[in-house]
Amino acid sequence: MDWLLVASTVSRWVHVLCACIVVGGIFWMVLAPTAAPRGRAFKPVFHGSILLLILTGSFNAWRAWGQYSLWPGVLHGVFGMHILLALAAIILLIVATAKPVPSGRLMAWGVALLFVVVLLASTLKGLRERAVLKHSTPITSNA
Amino acid sequence: MLEPTLSHFWSNLFFLISRYLHIVCTTLLVGGTLFYEMVVPIAIDELKATQQLSVFGRARWVFRWIVWLSAGVLIFSGVVSIYRHLTIYDIDGAAIVNQVSGQTEPPTARARLAMRSGWWMAAHAGAGLTAVIVALFLTLGRRPPEHPVRWMRMNLVILLVVIFLGSATRHVRLLVTESAAKVGMKQLQSAPNPPSP
Numbered sequence: 144m145d146w147l148l149v150a151s152t153v154s155r156w157v158h159v160l161c162a163c164i165v166v167g168g169i170f171w172m173v174l175a176p177t178a179a180p181r182g183r184a185f186k187p188v189f190h191g192s193i194l195l196l197i198l199t200g201s202f203n204a205w206r207a208w209g210q211y212s213l214w215p216g217v218l219h220g221v222f223g224m225h226i227l228l229a230l231a232a233i234i235l236l237i238v239a240t241a242k243p244v245p246s247g248r249l250m251a252w253g254v255a256l257l258f259v260v261v262l263l264a265s266t267l268k269g270l271r272e273r274a275v276l277k278h279s280t281p282i283t284s285n286a
Numbered sequence: 287m288l289e290p291t292l293s294h295f296w297s298n299l300f301f302l303i304s305r306y307l308h309i310v311c312t313t314l315l316v317g318g319t320l321f322y323e324m325v326v327p328i329a330i331d332e333l334k335a336t337q338q339l340s341v342f343g344r345a346r347w348v349f350r351w352i353v354w355l356s357a358g359v360l361i362f363s364g365v366v367s368i369y370r371h372l373t374i375y376d377i378d379g380a381a382i383v384n385q386v387s388g389q390t391e392p393p394t395a396r397a398r399l400a401m402r403s404g405w406w407m408a409a410h411a412g413a414g415l416t417a418v419i420v421a422l423f424l425t426l427g428r429r430p431p432e433h434p435v436r437w438m439r440m441n442l443v444i445l446l447v448v449i450f451l452g453s454a455t456r457h458v459r460l461l462v463t464e465s466a467a468k469v470g471m472k473q474l475q476s477a478p479n480p481p482s483p
């Protein structure tokens with residue numbers, strides 16, 4: 144069994160899952176402000192998900208780096224934006240949820256930024272797949 | 287030359303938006319389920335029983351709209367993804383991967399099953415539909431079902447499995463696509479048009 148392939152699948156799964164928890168969880172907190180102050184139970188899940196996002200994101204990037212280098216100008220740029228905006232959103236949301244009564248405005252900005260982060264990730268994924276397809280050299284000629 | 291480029295641009299943009307919406311709706315469904323299961327019960331804990339029902343009912347009304355919209359978009363964008371990758375889903379990946387790695391033995395039945403991305407896609411779509419139906423069931427009708435938190439917990443587990451199957455589908459599909467490109471398969475002509483880096 145190719146363990147690296149299994150690890151990549153699991154890492155991607157955890158990354159998407161944690162993205163769902165962070166984006167969806169904060170989105171619902173913004174939508175239901177009366178419940179937000181009681182969101183203490185959600186806090187450890189939120190912080191754990193952020194940590195896992197950074198860890199699995201780094202692993203995914205390490206695995207995909209060779210493919211990003213197939214089209215470096217564009218793929219490195221989109222990847223850089225994905226990380227930069229992700230970190231900005233993370234800092235904003237940690238600040239927003241640090242107080243006993245979370246700041247609704249900051250959370251709303253944070254979640255809007257997160258939707259852009261997800262858009263950049265989807266773009267990165269699509270462009271990477273296309274770059275891989277473009278650069279796969281047929282081996283039939285020497286078969 | 288301009289026409290095909292333009293049409294590729296629009297179709298690629300459409301597929302990108304569709305994939306984005308698929309993920310966004312997934313976040314809304316997972317986040318909403320988690321929020322309902324973890325935050326709402328604590329938030330209403332200190333209220334009287336009648337107030338609890340009214341808060342739960344109001345939150346459920348908002349949840350309903352978002353769940354219904356997400357369900358529709360998930361199914362639509364899922365079908366768009368299936369249409370886009372249909373030719374790859376149908377390829378016997380195990381045989382091609384063997385060919386690329388130079389193995390002469392025929393693949394085992396297990397390898398053939400695991401390396402056909404269509405099976406993973408079918409499992410993902412089936413489990414996805416189940417999760418969507420449970421979420422719709424939870425928001426249907428005037429009253430919440432009995433033990434709503436227990437239902438939410440169960441659906442959260444289904445959603446985790448759905449996301450895993452989505453990731454696995456994508457990995458197998460990519461592996462098969464790369465191998466098929468290496469052996470110069472004709473089916474790839476209907477795959478997404480590569481860019482000009």
Ligand code: HEM
Pocket residue numbers: 158159162165166196197199200201203204205207225226229230232233257260261264265266267268271305309
């Ligand atoms: C708030 C934080 C973050 C969110 C919400 C987020 C969200 C996402 C999502 C939804 C995807 C999947 C996109 C798709 O399949 O369409 C993704 C992919 C990815 N993310 Fe993140 N992410 C975050 C942080 C990070 C960080 C900190 C890193 C790097 C250290 C990272 C690296 C990656 C990589 C390498 C991919 C794979 C893209 C590809 O397939 O080429 N992410 N991210």
Ligand code: HEM
Pocket residue numbers: 155159308309312315360361363364365367368371407410411413414415417418445448449452453454455456459
């Ligand atoms: C209702 C019917 C559904 C259908 C027909 C469907 C279909 C698909 C298809 C075809 C893909 C692309 C797989 C690939 O790249 O080869 C996909 C990806 C995905 N789906 Fe669904 N889906 C459905 C429901 C759901 C639901 C309810 C969820 C939410 C839990 C979900 C979450 C995802 C995720 C997260 C991905 C991205 C996986 C990745 O790239 O890592 N899907 N879906």
